[in-house]
Amino acid sequence: MLDWSIAIGAGIAFGLGALGTGIAQARIGAAGAGVIAEKPELFGLALVFVALPETLVILGFVVAAIILFVLPTM
Amino acid sequence: MTKVDYEYIGARIRGMKSRLLERKALEALGAKMDISSVIDELENTPYRQDLEDASVQYTGLACVEEALRRNLSKTFRLIFSFVKGEDAETLINIFLNKWDIQNIKTILRGINIQEMSEEIAESLAPAGALNDATLAEMIKQPDVKAIIDLLATWGIEYSRPLTRHFKEFSETRDLVVLEYALDKFYYSQALDAVAGDSYDEGIIRGIVRTEIDVTNIKNVLRIIRDKVELEDPQYYFISGGKELDVDKLSALSKTRTMDGVTKQLAGSSYDFLARLPDEYVTAEKISPFEKELDKFLLQKALRLFSGDPLSLALVIGYLWAKSNEITNIRIIAMCKTEYVPEKEVMEELVFV
Amino acid sequence: MEQVNPTRMELIKKRAQIKLAEQGRDLLREKMDALIQEFFHIMVSVSKSREELETAAVAAQRSLCVAEAVDDLTALKSASFATKRFLTLEIRGKNIMGVPVPVVERKTVTKSVLERGYSMIGTSGRIDEVAEQYEAELDLIIGLAETETSLRRLGDEIQMNRRRVNALEQVLIPELKRQAKYIKISIGEREREDLYRLKKVKKIIERRRKATKKQQSAASASAT
């Protein structure tokens, strides 16, 4: 069984990353919707921008994964 | 109060802004030979749809005018469709209410001289918060009092200043009384609405107060040009300006020369007036001064584009930019009908 | 041809008439000169104020155009509702060489910004300028109305005078002269006839006297 502190650490790493992404994506998403309403041809670019903050949650996930899978093996 | 979705609004306004005609496009319009080639050229701009709609009823200059009207009111409606939230709407309404005031004045004036209702209806601006049905019902009224009563009956706030000053009007039969009452009511309402200390209120307060200053300076110049003595300066000037209070204004109006006014304004934000060529001062021509003042105000409003992107700054800036663009196109169309030389047309346009 | 009595009496009368007509003609001519002088005098001022009016009208039109464009047609129309009013003018008359001409009371229409009937807030100086230019144009029109009417009246009068002079000069005076000439010729003719007749009579009388003398001498010779 995992150490509880490891699990919590992983949870925090992932959770905060996701939270950050959520906040950023909400704003960018709203702006993206605005852009698309005016210039539908920019749909693709808007999509890229909406996806940019995903980095955060991914990094969070990786850190969580490292904490969960890599740290215990060290 | 609902949360205002500034990200969405900002993005849309930026998108809309990018569709405003650039200076080059306007210059191309100005270089056209006559009104029909101006219309042809406008067909390649976002005004195309409005031109098509307007062309069902009008041709030539009237068609352009109608298209511009339609475009303006369409733009306002569009902005209202996505600017949601009570506070935001109140603030944007400050901009729109100017047209309400003008329309009410037009109707009062028209009814007062028993003008034909079609004629009055045609003289109404196509914007503002009052809807067309209300305006149509107002035009149907037999006299000034009836209009005020109708406004009161429908719970429209402009009935308040009008009712308060109606007695005075019925004694003098001078509509100016009611007009000043309306104007002052508008500005005091506007200032009340932005009395708070939020960013949005702050920027709009800045604009409104600058506008008050600009209007007051214009009026000082007009008074001086016509060499009239003011018995009651309080009555003619709007209080609440940013840099000039009523005392300062009445002092200005006592200088009796335009030169004197511009000199006294040195050190304020309006010292650019002193830099205008002397020939305007000696010719007592007021429109160049007005143009500069309007430009100043417009510049101030357009600077909002670089304000906080998550605020109403963009919307207000856009509204100003849009109305300026429409004015510019109207100037071009008008001048092309009168065959004004291209150079003079360009001089009349306001670019910022 | 009109029947005239070719009498000396008539001739004297005609001559008197001719003289009168000629005098009248000269008088009329003098009057016409005076009228024409007056006419040109007024005309200079009329054409001057006409030019003024034209420039004023063009300027007014231009500023209207600009105001319509910059301030929006609706604002302009609205302001026009506020400034709409009637204008009454008092018109008197005066005489120039017997020609009645109007005198329009000089009332200036130009108003100050406080008197135009609209509030200053919400209207612009451009609208003021348009109003002022049209007011100035109206002032000019009123002034021009006076001088132009005078000019027209004077013109009519000059025309009428010329017609009168012409009538005298081309019709009446030649006619009278012709008549006088005719009378003169008739009288001359008659005189020549009389002379001839007298000469004839004298010859006859002479012949008769000769015959009587011959007879007498024959008689005396026989008698002797």
Added chain:
Amino acid sequence: MLQKMTKIQVIGPKHDLHSTVDFLYNLGTVHLEDASTTIAPGDTMLRRVLAGPKADIAGALVKVSGMFHLLPTMPVNEALKAQLFEELRWKNDDELVEEASQVIGELETITKELATRKSDIEFTLTNLAHYEEVIQKLQPLEAQLPILEGFEVTVILIQREFKEVLEIVRAALVEITHNQFELMSADVDEATTAAVTVFNKRYSDQVHSFIWSQNVNEVRLPPEYLDKPFDQVLTLVEEQRQKTTAEMSALNEELAELSGRWYPKLGVLKDVLEDRNEELSVFTKFGQTDYTFVMIGWVPKKQLANTKNSLKKAFEGRVIVNDLDVSREESYNAPTCYDNPRIVKPFETLSNLVGTPLHGEIEPTLLLALFFPFFFGLMVGDIGYGICILAFALAVRWYYGRRSNTIKQLMNILIICSIPTMFFGYLYGEFFGNLGQMMGWIQPVTINGTTLDRINIIVPLLIFTIAIGVFHVFFGLSLGLVNAHRRSNKKLMCTRAGMMLALASIIVILLAVVAVIPALLVAPGIVLLVIGLPLVMYGGGIAGAIEVMSTFTNVLSYARLMAIGMASVVLALVANELGSSMGILFVGILVAVLLHGVNVVLCMFSPSIQALRLHIVEFYSKFYEGGGRPYDPFKRGTAK
């Protein structure tokens, strides 16, 4: 790659203008420019060719589309539309305008009238709602008053600030009516008080003239509602509303009926007129002298000979094509025509997201086509997922491909990307995560003693991806150097060269500090920085120095290649883990399939976007200028 464009000048006798235009329209190789504006000093004056009937067509078009928009939309029978189109298409301009003006003549009055009536009805409805609201507010007040024969009811509104007026009114009423009246008042909203008074009709005039002089408002109702109790008025309002609504629906029916008769015809007429207008509008681009016309345009070099020869043949040498020499500056203004191999073509869709490249700069689509699938594969790296993506892309392309070119191209990209995905999957030994390993089908490849099992090589992978970043960014900067050289922009060249030096120095210093390379190298690193930084600052100012830092973070940004891949691996592992830990086999498989499904969808989306982002944000910013115009040859619309 971009096509080389040649600027040509077409000159011919004026009477051949129309046939030349027709010919070029059908040939479809020339991107026309405005010839009437390019007059070199000393050249013969070129006047603008004025198309005669264009005004009529434009006028008719404007009116027809105006009416078209007024009519309610209708589903249109495609066959009928095609038939109408066939009928109109072959008419000449005059016949077309004639046809249009007939239609306009027939419809103009009626459409105008219907439009006015419609807005009238809308007004009435709005006003009714207004009045109703007021009356409903006042109704409770009236209910408290006796209704008497010969008595008049007047309602006044008093604004809060004039509240004391109520007492004045009461006093005056006492006097006027000799105390024979009733006055009730109540607040109707936060700003107004309403007062209802009943008095003998005898005093009507006096009362009204008194009220008129006070700071109060009388309630104004339309004449037909006067002197009626409010409940009756409300019934009347309701009746009126129903009547108006009925009118409205009748009107709408009328419009629909009109639309039924005219909608297809107007629509087709509009299309044809639009087409014609488009073709004619090109005429204003031509210049003319007394006897000749001049056109100026760009032709891709490959098409030049063909264009020249066919014009020569068709006009027997009357129409001449001249190649024009263009200055380097002008060549940047040439329209941009892609010339990519078929396999790279799909990536143009992505390239276009950031705008069209300038003619004359390095066209990045080929590079995008190389690196994008590589990044994608590196991130996803799973044979199973690769197969899923391939299958998905093929299916979508087969199903939607014909309808939308964009979708087709995007699917092509996915198909191309699925191949490196499978390749990396093979390297990583992944088939639906560790499913392949669990089943013993596949093992990760071992290179130099390192087994490429992604979960266990996080740090090496991280270093590898950052190395990719270093390479990519340096590559971008060198392209930027080439571009700057092509444009002979010295400052830009300095900036980019300096940037490379500075970046190299930072990397060297960092590596030396963490002792990966000998610490001796710190000194040369610092030397590099000392040379690089001033170069950057010379080109870009202080902001340039900050730019160095952001370029460095750009390099680090490539770590996402590892991170995202890791996320997908972990999700796949979780799917397999969860699936196998379920007690019941069926549920286990279901859970695993669901999770893998989600992961596949994420894998198509997220890595594409991240790969694209690495290009747009990190790579393009080093060299790409953009702002070109797409090559848009004058040719018959492909739609009709």
